[in-house]
Amino acid sequence: MSKTYVAVDIGASSGRLMLAQLKDGKLDLQEMHRFKNGFKFSQGHDRWDIDHLVDEIFCGLEKIKQAGYDEVSLGIDTWAVDYVLVGENGEKLQDPVAYRDERTKESMGDLTTNVSKEYIYEKTGIQFLNFNTLYQLFAEDKELLAKTAKIMMIPDYLGYVLTGNAVTEITNASTTQMLSLREGLFDEKLLEQVNVSANQFPKLVDAGTVLGPVDLKWTEKYDLPKIEVVTVATHDTASAVVGTAGEGHNWAYLSSGTWSLIGTELKVPENGPEAFAENYTNEWGAYGTYRFLKNIMGLWMIQCVKRELNDEYSFAQLAEMASKEEPFQQYIDVNDDRFTNPENMIAEIQAYCEESGQKIPQTPGQLAMAIYSNLSLYYANELDKMDKIMGYHIDTLNIVGGGSNVALMNQLTSTVAKRDVYAGPSEATAVGNIVVQMITNGDILNIYLARRIISGSFPIKHFTPEDGKYEGQLDKYQEFLKVNN
Incomplete structure (x- = not known):
């Protein structure tokens, strides 16, 4: 029997933990836990309850352990563009603002008076949407950005909470509209426009990079299987295309x-x-x-x-x-x-x-x-x-x-x-998440x-x-x- 794999797949309205194994050359997929997600108005903005997502991941993992699975590989994918600001102490500074929040209504127009759309597209190749991370950071509280040690995309932050290891996975990083299309690095001119620096982002990694085991503090708090986290194609669309x-x-x-x-x-x-x-x-x-x-x-x-x-x-x-x-x-x-x-x-x-x-x-x-x-x-x-x-x-x-x-x-x-x-398949996102883990582990x-x-x-x-x-x-x-x- 192949190794057991878990996809944490979280969308704007719900999330789930899907478990998979390769059996007779076919993927056997089953849902182990499902939960609701959504943003709520708080502290002047529409925000995601990121701690709720963490709690639900652990709830699902405990169910997996109770079902008799003692060792699993795990990958996380979510929606793109949104981020968590993390302070010097390693803790989030606030709950992340949701991309549908109105704070970016004028951001794209304002920013592109300083840097042309032609320059942005030539550099990044990314479509213009007023909620792209570039425009969110442009609208972000400047004092808060000054206190920020790390800017983490949502799935990267969840992986960081689980393992203590911080990375910026490249399929999601590209959606920020700040990643150079051909150099594979953040564009300094665009970062300057939003008052952040490249070293505020954890290191860039490819999909299929091993992130590491779940932090010991969580295994002491919850009844979890032994878990190795793999950084998959963390943008849910990237996982869906793989799947x-x-x-x-x-x-x-x-x-x-x-x-x-x-x-x-x-x-x-x-x-x-x-x-x-x-x-x-x-x-x-x-x-x-x-x-x-x-x-x-x-x-x-x-x-x-x-x-x-x-x-x-x-x-x-x-x-x-x-x-x-x-x-x-x-x-x-x-x-x-x-x-x-x-x-x-x-x-x-x-x-x-x-x-x-x-x-x-x-x-x-x-x-x-x-x-x-x-x-x-x-x-x-x-x-x-x-x-x-x-x-x-x-x-x-x-x-x-x-x-x-x-x-x-x-x-x-x-x-x-x-x-x-x-x-x-209707479950292509979870399937793509799992497949990247399987390729990383040599099962495919x-x-x-x-x-x-x-x-x-x-x-x-x-x-x-x-x-x-x-x-x-x-x-x-x-x-x-x-x-x-």
Whole structure:
């Protein structure tokens, strides 16, 4: 029997500990612990309760020990861009501010009056989002930064709390929009703009670096298995791409969760003028790759709608109700800033449609279909853009994450994009986290073999374009975006 592996996989709304082993050449994956996550308004900002996340990790590890697993390898992945400020005493100075907080509303505009967007993109290859770490640090309390010994990205901080060892893992570091695309170091000119220095970040390491054992103080406090922590691809999207089966020729991926990340895997970054104009990013991936992708509003919209309906319906029920409605009854720019963190998502969607003179979705099914059909159009539009930027046709789209379970949206995407869609695994982030650990430990030779194992371990659903349906919808949507942007 292979070694036992644990993925700590934490997203914006929930986290879980997943346990895996290789059995007969297949990945056997099981959820051991799940918990809620979310930011709350505190001390003037929307903040993450980072101590809660630490407590839940230990709660899950105790469950794993109680289930009879005495020795495990463990990796941590979370969302990107957010960070923890750590003082000289090794303790956090405050709970981290969440990326959806409004403090960065003007930061990008203010900073780019000093340093041009062209310089930033040429240096970093990272797309412009007003919550990137660069703009968060620009808006940060200067007195607090002066007291900061170390700036740690969220998963790096969690690894530090567990082991006492501090690193900056490169797939997540790249999302800061401060890492030089070709030198692999923080850009001094950009650091100067935000009043920090390179030595305030722990050393940069690649995905697959052994971090070390859990600190003795925790083994005395909790009933834990013996644990070795591996620094995996700590950005959850980087792990999700590792965990993608990569079916088809010239394939693209869509990591479909709270955010939708659509892109392709490259060996050489693409930060030319077309990519800059379309705001594509070149985040670093595991094993010498780049994640050339676009950040799109994802299932966040349907998550908000579900919550605002008092969780009366499950996601499956909302999708079922949506399937009874006609798609494409209104066009919505799902990436409009107004949908980032509105007070009421339902009211915001309805106001958008009213302001643009379109049919207003009223029922839960109509709202769900408005979201799913417009996400599918946005995905198709981005695939067209990637074709032009890359200079070749992307044949297939591999959808992973929670959105891979939404058959309605996957079929709409296949049809309007006129490409085959492969959906699954839904647990790609945890799978990618585990796979990096397995490669580090020698249980899997490399990423190519890992993807074969993934393809044979999980059901991958295949969607093909429906001939003659929804002809012209993508053209109309593209025209709508031109007029309304």
